[in-house]
Amino acid sequence: MFSAGDRERLRNELVAVAHADSRISAAALTGSGALGREDRWSDIDLALCVSADADRAQVIADWTDGMYGEHAAVHHVDVYRGKTLFRVFLLLSTLQVDISFWLPAEFGAFGPSFRLLFGTAAAPATAAVPTPAELIGMGWLYALHARSSIARGRVWQAEYMISAARDQVLALACRRHGVPAAHGRGMDSLPRDVTVPIERGLVESLDIAELKRAFAAVVEALLVETKRSDPGLADRLAEPLRELANLSVP
Numbered sequence: 001m002f003s004a005g006d007r008e009r010l011r012n013e014l015v016a017v018a019h020a021d022s023r024i025s026a027a028a029l030t031g032s033g034a035l036g037r038e039d040r041w042s043d044i045d046l047a048l049c050v051s052a053d054a055d056r057a058q059v060i061a062d063w064t065d066g067m068y069g070e071h072a073a074v075h076h077v078d079v080y081r082g083k084t085l086f087r088v089f090l091l092l093s094t095l096q097v098d099i100s101f102w103l104p105a106e107f108g109a110f111g112p113s114f115r116l117l118f119g120t121a122a123a124p125a126t127a128a129v130p131t132p133a134e135l136i137g138m139g140w141l142y143a144l145h146a147r148s149s150i151a152r153g154r155v156w157q158a159e160y161m162i163s164a165a166r167d168q169v170l171a172l173a174c175r176r177h178g179v180p181a182a183h184g185r186g187m188d189s190l191p192r193d194v195t196v197p198i199e200r201g202l203v204e205s206l207d208i209a210e211l212k213r214a215f216a217a218v219v220e221a222l223l224v225e226t227k228r229s230d231p232g233l234a235d236r237l238a239e240p241l242r243e244l245a246n247l248s249v250p
């Protein structure tokens with residue numbers, strides 16, 4: 001298990017390597033480290049701007065080799081945001097290290113957690129945030145699939161769809177309370193009077209009766225949050241959504 005000191009030493013080493021790499025024109029810390037809000041479980045988030053005249057694929061390969069050869073990486077997964085590659089490494093110590101490789105025209109903040117270390121950055125970009133209408137739409141779409149999954153006896157799929165619908169409800173509540181709605185980041189900041197009714201939508205077993213109970217709770221929570229955002233839409237959705245939740249399953 002890594003310590004906070006281990007994390008700091010590795011981060012400083014990676015920043016020094018970035019400074020020394022002539023193919024890297026700028027670098028920044030992102031995530032909690034950029035805001036000075038790290039805790040015992042925080043990871044390392046390092047954003048690298050690859051020079052326009054550099055071989056980007058080779059830069060990525062070299063940094064990847066370094067993570068495996070020098071820092072005990074055991075696996076990595078790639079996540080893309082536009083043309084930016086976020087290569088997420090798992091180290092033997094369980095420390096997560098996220099290294100992103102940016103094009104010069106796109107390198108810059110897309111949220112408050114961005115601290116430039118050297119070089120220059122583009123003007124901050126605004127990250128796309130789902131609108132309430134989009135979250136509501138995804139909520140009833142997941143609800144439709146939850147209904148059919150329960151009816152077909154596909155209990156694992158039903159649990160997945162119920163949980164996905166519940167996540168849309170929580171994201172709606174996060175937007176309403178002005179906390180981050182993406183990736184569950186703001187959910188723990190929601191007041192208890194908001195989260196307690198949504199807790200009833202937690203699936204406690206794969207028994208059909210339990211799936212139906214949790215599903216009904218999620219549907220009601222979705223209607224409550226929809227009404228706070230768009231009362232007219234909530235009125236239109238109420239009858240069909242409650243019909244879904246009242247599904248009779250042999």
